[in-house]
Amino acid sequence: MSSSQTPDEIFRLWRDSMAKGAESWAKVLGQGQRPDVYQFWRPFFDQGMEAWSRLLTQGAAPDLLESWKKFQDAWIEAWSKVLTQAMGTENFAAALGKHLDQHLSAIGPARKQMAEVGEEMLRVLNLPSRRQVADLAELVVALESRIEALEDKIEALLHRERPAGD
Amino acid sequence: MAEGTILEEIERTLKRLANTAQLVAKPTEPEVGQTPRTLVYRRNKSRLYHYPVQGGSPHPTPVLFVPNLGISRPYIFDLAPGGSFIEYMVKGGFNFYLLDWGVFGDEDNALTVDECVTEILPRVIRRVLRHAGAPGLSLLGYCMGAPLSACALALHPREPVRAFVNMAGPIDFAKAGLFTCWMDKRVFDVDRLINTYGSMPAEMVRLGFKMLKPTTDLSTLTNLWWNAWNERYVEGFKALNKWANEFVPMPGEFFRQWVKDFYQENKLIRGQLRVRGRRVDLAKIRCPVLVVGAREDNICPPACARALIEAVSSVEKEYVELPGGHISLVAGRQAANNLWPRVSQWLAQRSRA
Numbered sequence: 420m421s422s423s424q425t426p427d428e429i430f431r432l433w434r435d436s437m438a439k440g441a442e443s444w445a446k447v448l449g450q451g452q453r454p455d456v457y458q459f460w461r462p463f464f465d466q467g468m469e470a471w472s473r474l475l476t477q478g479a480a481p482d483l484l485e486s487w488k489k490f491q492d493a494w495i496e497a498w499s500k501v502l503t504q505a506m507g508t509e510n511f512a513a514a515l516g517k518h519l520d521q522h523l524s525a526i527g528p529a530r531k532q533m534a535e536v537g538e539e540m541l542r543v544l545n546l547p548s549r550r551q552v553a554d555l556a557e558l559v560v561a562l563e564s565r566i567e568a569l570e571d572k573i574e575a576l577l578h579r580e581r582p583a584g585d
Numbered sequence: 586m587a588e589g590t591i592l593e594e595i596e597r598t599l600k601r602l603a604n605t606a607q608l609v610a611k612p613t614e615p616e617v618g619q620t621p622r623t624l625v626y627r628r629n630k631s632r633l634y635h636y637p638v639q640g641g642s643p644h645p646t647p648v649l650f651v652p653n654l655g656i657s658r659p660y661i662f663d664l665a666p667g668g669s670f671i672e673y674m675v676k677g678g679f680n681f682y683l684l685d686w687g688v689f690g691d692e693d694n695a696l697t698v699d700e701c702v703t704e705i706l707p708r709v710i711r712r713v714l715r716h717a718g719a720p721g722l723s724l725l726g727y728c729m730g731a732p733l734s735a736c737a738l739a740l741h742p743r744e745p746v747r748a749f750v751n752m753a754g755p756i757d758f759a760k761a762g763l764f765t766c767w768m769d770k771r772v773f774d775v776d777r778l779i780n781t782y783g784s785m786p787a788e789m790v791r792l793g794f795k796m797l798k799p800t801t802d803l804s805t806l807t808n809l810w811w812n813a814w815n816e817r818y819v820e821g822f823k824a825l826n827k828w829a830n831e832f833v834p835m836p837g838e839f840f841r842q843w844v845k846d847f848y849q850e851n852k853l854i855r856g857q858l859r860v861r862g863r864r865v866d867l868a869k870i871r872c873p874v875l876v877v878g879a880r881e882d883n884i885c886p887p888a889c890a891r892a893l894i895e896a897v898s899s900v901e902k903e904y905v906e907l908p909g910g911h912i913s914l915v916a917g918r919q920a921a922n923n924l925w926p927r928v929s930q931w932l933a934q935r936s937r938a
Binding site: 484488491492495496498499502503506507508509511512513515516517519520523526527530549550552553554555556557560563564567571 | 594628629690691692693694695704708762763766767769771772773774777778781782796798799800803804807811883
């Protein structure tokens with residue numbers, strides 16, 4: 420990159436190289452290849468280091484840092500678009516669903532067993548279980564609702580009995 | 586390059602280092618939700634708060650604000666003085682009521698969409714009218730709060746709702762972007778999830794929302810670094826970051842119904858949704874309607890919210906699309922310049938004794 424380039428030109432170069440990079444990444448993700456994390460971060464650090472080194476050694480243009488910020492935002496946005504595109508496919512959704520199924524297959528029996536053991540321990544200690552406390556809370560909620568329903572009915576009756584204009 | 590600029594930048598970088606070090610080493614809890622309010626009504630976890638008028642010429646019609654149920658806490662609408670939607674509204678002369686659905690626990694897993702629409706919302710509307718001593722109110726729904734409010738309105742068209750605003754609330758779920766794709770019934774078994782966990786756990790809610798835009802945390806952190814020299818920015822960041830990382834669970838039966846009827850079958854816009862045996866017909870909504878879509882919204886893309894305009898029978902209806910995403914539409918500097926004055930003016934014009 421020549422030092423005579425203006426920040427806007429540098430920014431345009433960054434943007435173009437990013438667009439190309441993002442495009443090739445989208446292809447890679449589409450083909451189900453394993454992404455290279457190093458490549459993902461590299462432009463970010465390379466451009467940052469270059470901006471700082473120019474700022475400290477050559478006396479860069481005052482808006483160079485501003486251009487670097489713009490580059491960062493555009494770079495993140497470009498990757499965001501790539502990822503959104505990749506995650507919006509049926510393949511990705513199917514993989515996500517499969518992952519959730521596997522997770523539930525693993526966690527379901529373990530949770531059930533832990534709940535049973537926990538309940539047994541609480542029973543031995545003569546303490547209420549989580550389920551029992553939740554049941555009690557549900558009962559309170561139901562009672563609260565019934566009281567409210569009664570309040571509404573009383574209010575409606577009072578309105579009916581009250582003479583017009585009162 | 587001027588020597589001053591380099592020195593200035595070095596000074597800023599030192600401030601950045603100091604402020605970020607303090608954020609990590611000595612994190613302080615930001616104060617949120619500071620606009621004065623009183624509790625008007627509570628039902629189980631739900632709370633109805635009243636924010637009295639603080640200025641301007643008072644509008645006769647009170648505003649009931651219904652945000653999303655579960656997922657996140659509603660203090661995003663009252664983040665900090667000078668950066669609060671609620672404060673803006675009360676200073677603009679509105680008697681403002683907020684329905685905070687609360688943080689649900691295991692005992693709430695039986696809560697359904699039906700209960701919210703046919704019991705909680707109509708009761709909350711009556712409480713607002715009684716408390717405000719007003720003959721009617723304006724209903725403001727955000728995100729999930731908008732379709733829930735629309736259902737309540739469609740089922741109870743005689744409720745004295747003077748105007749309805751849908752702020753980034755999904756209506757046509759076929760257009761709800763990545764969530765529609767991920768929760769397709771061919772790949773997402775909601776029954777199995779709820780039968781295993783009992784609810785939609787907060788951690789899974791977090792994962793789902795973070796996956797929608799995986800670069801969000803990265804851009805938040807880079808923006809923090811760039812602005813960390815500015816103490817005011819850091820304070821704002823702390824409040825927003827607290828909210829952005831506080832996810833809350835969704836009651837199991839509610840989430841099951843929400844996914845099946847709304848996302849997977851798209852019954853609301855198709856006119857096939859049945860609540861307590863009654864069909865929800867959006868065409869029964871006749872009051873003035875304003876729909877606000879956010880241009881970069883990936884939770885409720887503009888077309889997803891805009892569908893309400895075609896579905897209602899209102900003579901007076903308007904759609905506006907504003908810049909921003911699902912959150913920046915309602916909170917932050919952009920919201921203060923765009924959404925808040927827009928909604929406030931629209932409601933003020935329809936407020937009457």
